[in-house]
Amino acid sequence: MSEFEEKALLLTNNDVQKYVSVEDVIEIVKKTWTWFGNDEIIMPPKITTVMSSAGVDGWFNSMPNYIKPLDIAGIKAVGGYNGNKKKGMPYIKANILLTDPYTGLLKALVSGDYISDMRTGAQPAIMCKYLAYSTDTVTIIGAGLQGYTSLLYMTKLLKIKKVYVCDLSEQARINFISKFDGSDIEFINCNDNETACKDSDVIITVTTADADLVKASWVKKGQ
Numbered sequence: 001m002s003e004f005e006e007k008a009l010l011l012t013n014n015d016v017q018k019y020v021s022v023e024d025v026i027e028i029v030k031k032t033w034t035w036f037g038n039d040e041i042i043m044p045p046k047i048t049t050v051m052s053s054a055g056v057d058g059w060f061n062s063m064p065n066y067i068k069p070l071d072i073a074g075i076k077a078v079g080g081y082n083g084n085k086k087k088g089m090p091y092i093k094a095n096i097l098l099t100d101p102y103t104g105l106l107k108a109l110v111s112g113d114y115i116s117d118m119r120t121g122a123q124p125a126i127m128c129k130y131l132a133y134s135t136d137t138v139t140i141i142g143a144g145l146q147g148y149t150s151l152l153y154m155t156k157l158l159k160i161k162k163v164y165v166c167d168l169s170e171q172a173r174i175n176f177i178s179k180f181d182g183s184d185i186e187f188i189n190c191n192d193n194e195t196a197c198k199d200s201d202v203i204i205t206v207t208t209a210d211a212d213l214v215k216a217s218w219v220k221k222g223q
């Protein structure tokens with residue numbers, strides 16, 4: 001190992017949470033869209049490794065890129081592991097490897113859990129800020145972790161009056177709504193995607209299902 005690699009950082013999820021705020025995530029996600037639009041990010045298509053045919057109930061994506069304004073290269077490996085829930089772990093697990101773009105030397109190994117959850121939540125909020133004609137009423141289909149981060153960021157950036165929370169699991173809907181205790185948003189615990197979608201300005205789907213969740217005829221014009 002070179003003396004440079006010996007200085008590589010190993011950052012845990014706690015380290016990341018200590019130094020990265022919700023506001024930081026909003027700023028950097030906005031910037032990365034601008035950089036991407038200006039061709040300052042090299043981001044080949046991700047490769048998905050599905051392990052189920054070999055008896056492993058999981059998959060992961062390898063997501064490489066080079067970010068010119070930060071002059072850093074790296075790969076995020078993020079996957080879904082169906083056995084994690086039983087072990088008390090989130091479905092999604094992410095790890096990030098950062099390298100010097102000129103030499104390939106390792107700069108850091110970073111737990112990607114918080115970063116991945118937060119940037120995933122920030123994306124729909126920023127999309128809605130710039131693209132949605134109205135965000136008064138929102139439907140979230142999938143009341144899990146990513147559904148929570150999506151609405152968390154939306155509440156930071158947008159004015160939302162009413163949220164339909166849809167999920168196959170009643171308990172997931174109740175838990176989700178309880179996380180926003182004290183908010184002045186009206187929450188509707190809803191087991192009918194159609195009713196929710198037809199009354200909504202924005203529809204977010206974040207489930208682990210491989211299923212049709214929304215029909216085109218349920219989406220309001222202008223969305």
Ligand SMILES: NC(=O)c1ccc[n+]([C@@H]2O[C@H](COP(=O)([O-])OP(=O)(O)OC[C@H]3O[C@@H](n4cnc5c(N)ncnc54)[C@H](O)[C@@H]3O)[C@@H](O)[C@H]2O)c1
Pocket residue numbers: 080090091092116117120141142143144145146147166167168169172206207208209211213
């Ligand atoms: N794009 C990204 O960067 C990114 C990052 C992380 C996760 N994800 C994806 O987000 C999705 C959700 O991940 P999570 O961490 O929130 O998982 P989670 O297990 O915390 O939540 C998923 C929720 O979906 C619900 N659900 C499953 N099938 C459903 C159906 N047919 N109808 C309604 N609800 C249903 C489950 O009951 C559960 O509450 C996954 O598909 C994951 O791959 C994407």
